[in-house]
Amino acid sequence: MSQIPVRSAGGGGDPEAKRRKIRKGTHSCWECRRRKTRCQFASATASICVGCEARGTACRSQEFPDEQPPSAERGLSQRMSRVEGMLERIIERITPGPYISSRSGGQASASSASAEDDLEYSSPDILRPSAASHPHVIGMFDALREEGGSCPSARASFVPTPASTQSDTVPGLPAKFSQISKTLHATFPCQRDIDAIIEAAGFGPYFIVTYFSGVDGPLEDPSTVSDVPPSTSHPALLAKRLMQLTSCMQKISVDDIPRDLVSKEPIRFLMNRIVNVVSDLMAFNDDLVGSVEGLETLNLIALYHANAGNLRKSWLALRRALAVAQLMGVDRWPDDKPLKSVDPRSDPGTRTRAGPLWYRTNFTDRYLSLLLGLSAASDDDSFADPLRLAQSTPIERLEKLHTVITGAIIKRNMNTSRASPEAAFGTTQAIDCDLEMAAKTMSAEWWQPLLPIDASMATPRELVRIQSRVMMQMNHHHLLILLHLPYMMRDPKERRWDYSKTTCLHASRELLQVYLVFRDLTDAASACRHTDYGALTAAMTLLLGYLDPKLRARNAAIASRRDADREVVTKVRDVMKKIAERDGDKLAREASDIITRLLPLADVDLTISGHGENDAPVRLEIPYLGTININPVRRQPQHKFRQDGSGIMPSLASHDNSGEGDDFERLEVYPTTNVYQTPDTTENMSIDLQQFPQTQPSFLSQLGEDANFSFMQFEPDISSPYQFPELAADVDQWTFQGFDATFFENLLS
Structure with missing residues (x-):
């Protein structure tokens, strides 16, 4: 646009007005200059800029003298300008992405702002997120839009090399996220190591891309697992790729680890470092998880911890994933519309759908909750309604039914103390019928x-x-x-x-x-x-x-x-x-x-003859709970037990308890210390179980008093309430994470 006519609020011009000399390339109007905002036009033929049209003010080019309003009007205009400037600064602080006027329609038309007016921010009147911006604070609630909102010019070329730096990657990433992206990008191994890891993982990449949608669902190309996004990509995309790579590493046994890796860091340490970086920088950042990549990353973190044996950390990660999914409305989103992606090159046709993502997250959460004796996060079973089951593949149908049944078993277990024994047993029979019906959805040949x-x-x-x-x-x-x-x-x-x-x-x-x-x-x-x-x-x-x-x-x-x-x-x-x-x-x-x-x-011969070590076939020490002694042997009371290599076997407490069975007699109680502690003394510690009624008020305090358990007795660990492990202790500190205690509680409840 070589000539800009004199413009007014009504679009009229004054071709006879005297022109001024202005710097070459300056095309903005006086009003936009005073407001220090970008002067933009909806089209190349528009005679009034977008800002003046929205404000209803005179649009006069700097080629012509500025006609200031009367003094009173000028004072009001200046005060309004100051208020608008304050609003702009507030918006800058609470919304890190750039904004443009809604009247611009998201079109990136040629700007008419002068060099000195070329600022980062746009008109504050009617605001909406820029098409090039990525999810931020409000992105979690916008994450279900069908398209990512990126304009065609914002598409990033995708080069599978960690060292790639490109000028056509997604623009508009806030500065505070750019550093996170750079750090995540630097966490990737070199491309040679990535290729070697993927090859050693066998069908691992294919398993990872089918984790959410199944073999018959929409899938990414497994080769994308080895592709490293540019350092200017959104942190959620980088984090997802890192976790996919980590999941592949977990599928490699020690014998199959590539020996010629450039990195000399042990692969187990590499996995831990990657997960820690992703968790610290992205997973717990509310501004970054509101997309399909963000949810997938949270689920993959949970999968990593579950496979590593860190059941409690996995459970916590799943709870966060479910909370974010509910805020995004994933549980209500139709499957025919893809979730929003922060990957400009994501194909909506292969993107993970809301339905599979929701039930996969619930399935894993309920499974871990059942193992740990905890309640489920959500009671929503909408993914298993008859219509959705009819549209599912046979194996998806079975998995969805298993998810519902797992929730029912958890409820049964949680209500055991409140429901009558008859009601609990009736619930058990009903769930058993549901499992039988679920099994019949698959052919008899499939179960072979x-x-x-x-x-x-x-x-x-x-x-x-x-x-x-x-x-x-x-x-x-x-x-x-x-x-x-x-x-x-x-x-x-x-x-x-x-x-x-x-x-x-x-x-x-x-x-x-x-x-x-x-x-x-x-x-x-x-x-x-x-x-x-x-x-x-x-x-x-x-x-x-x-x-x-x-x-x-x-x-x-x-x-x-x-x-x-x-x-x-x-x-x-x-x-x-x-x-x-x-x-x-x-x-x-x-x-x-x-x-x-x-x-x-x-081994009936061994237990009946009583010729086992110390005449005690089984002595199970449950960390932070106590010891369970099991002995189906009928024998005369002994006087002493000696120390063995694994712990202290103190002297027998004298009891005269006989079981109801003809071939069984109660095994006396042996107190024990915590499995992770060495006692300060080896003195005999003959203690009657009746001395500890307050230690375990649940089923364990009655264990051994019922004739049904004449062959089994429990020794509570009275130190456990004071030496409980960290809330989310890892597998090296707490091997079974409470899974063993939950098993015996269910067994003896």
């Missing part, structure tokens, strides 16, 4: 045990399908065990408990067989860690089931079943022990140790 396969001959898609099938079978059997566990140790003379006992034992056998198939597919310690918790639950349940006198008979059928059970449990124990020795995994080591301690229960 899988034979070991040659992973080198299968495609990544086939391997993910097989792994998903195996994990869903394990999850189904695990839910059956946890549902009926409270009724497994009831009085064997009452027939109404027989179904629960039979179900627990059958589901345990099936789960252990499937676990061996899963570990044949992947033997990395941190790959899908929940399978290890399921296997430990099944092994403990199966072995403790042999405390039932009917299962200790010497007839051929029962003896054959007992030998088969002992064989499969031993195989599972050996797999865990191998992982522990190879990867140095503490959780696998202690899980295999617990199974080893319980194995004598399946």
Whole structure:
């Protein structure tokens, strides 16, 4: 626009007015100059700038003399200008992104501002986020728009190299986020190491991109996992890529770690460092999580901690993910509209949908809550309504039903102390029917045990399908065990408990067989860690089931079943022990140790003869809770126990308690100290359990007083209330995170 006519509020001009000499390139009007705002035009032919049109003021080019209003009007105009300036400064502080007038329609027309007027901020009258801006404080509530809001000129080229610096990346990223993006970008390993890690992870990248939507849902290209966004990308996108890479690292066993990595940092330390950086800079920054990438990052952080054995940290991350998702309205958002993305190159067709993201987050939260004995975050089961189930694939349908059933078991457990025994048992039977109906949604062939396969001959898609099938079978059997566990140790003379006992034992056998198939597919310690918790639950349940006198008979059928059970449990124990020795995994080591301690229960000859070490087949120490002594052997009271290599075995307290069963007698109580502490003295500590009624007011204080538990007694750890671990202690400080205590509470409730 070479010539700008004299303009008025009504759009008229005065072609005869005397022109002034102005600096070349200056095209702004007097009013915009006085207000120190950018002078913009809606189109190249517009005669009045956007600001003057919105304000209703005269639009006069600086080519013509400024006609000041009368004194009174000028004073009012100046005061209004000061007020508008103050409003602009307030808006600058509370909204870090740039803003433009809504009348501009988001069009980036040629600016007519002069060089000295070229400021960062726009008219304060009618404001809306710039099309180039990224989510900030209010972005969490805008995150469900179909498109990211970026104009075509703001598209960033995507070069898979950490060192890439590009001028056409997304503009408008606030300065305080730019430094976060640079720090996250610097956290990536070099591209050579990334490529080596991805290759060693096998089908890991394919599993990661199917984590939210499943194999049959919209998927990113697995190759994008190795792509490093530019340093000017939004922090949520960089954080998501880092967590995807970390999840791939967790699927690599020690033997398969590439030996020629440029970085000499151990891969476990590298994973911890990445997760700590992402958590500190992005995950807990409310300004950065309001997008699909932000939610995916929170879920991937939870997945990392769950696989690392940090169940409580995982649970906390999931609670934050659910809170953010609810604020964004993910639970109400239709699946046919994609969530907002901060990735300019994101394809709406392959973007994670709201429905799968919502139920995946709820599924994981409920699973962890069930293991830890906590309540679920949300009771919303809308993802499993009949219409959505009808639109789901068979395996998605089963997973959604499992999510609903997991919530029902949690409610049953939470209400046990308030509901009558008959009501609780009725609820259990109803949930069992729901599990049976869920199982019937899959074919009988689908439930058949899988034979070991040659992973080198299968495609990544086939391997993910097989792994998903195996994990869903394990999850189904695990839910059956946890549902009926409270009724497994009831009085064997009452027939109404027989179904629960039979179900627990059958589901345990099936789960252990499937676990061996899963570990044949992947033997990395941190790959899908929940399978290890399921296997430990099944092994403990199966072995403790042999405390039932009917299962200790010497007839051929029962003896054959007992030998088969002992064989499969031993195989599972050996797999865990191998992982522990190879990867140095503490959780696998202690899980295999617990199974080893319980194995004598399946050896009738050993327990009946009483020829075990110290005549005590099982002594389980539950950190921060106490010790459970299990002994189905009928024997005369002893006088002394000597120290063994693992702890103090003090002298026997004299008791004269006899069980109701003909072949069982109570095992006396041995007080213990915390498993992580060494006592200051080795003096005898004969203490009667009746001295501690206040220590464990729940089920544990009554353990051993009921005839149903004539073979089991509990020694409370009176120091535990004062030496409880940190709220979110990691696996190195608290191996089972309270999972073991929850198991025995459910077993003996």
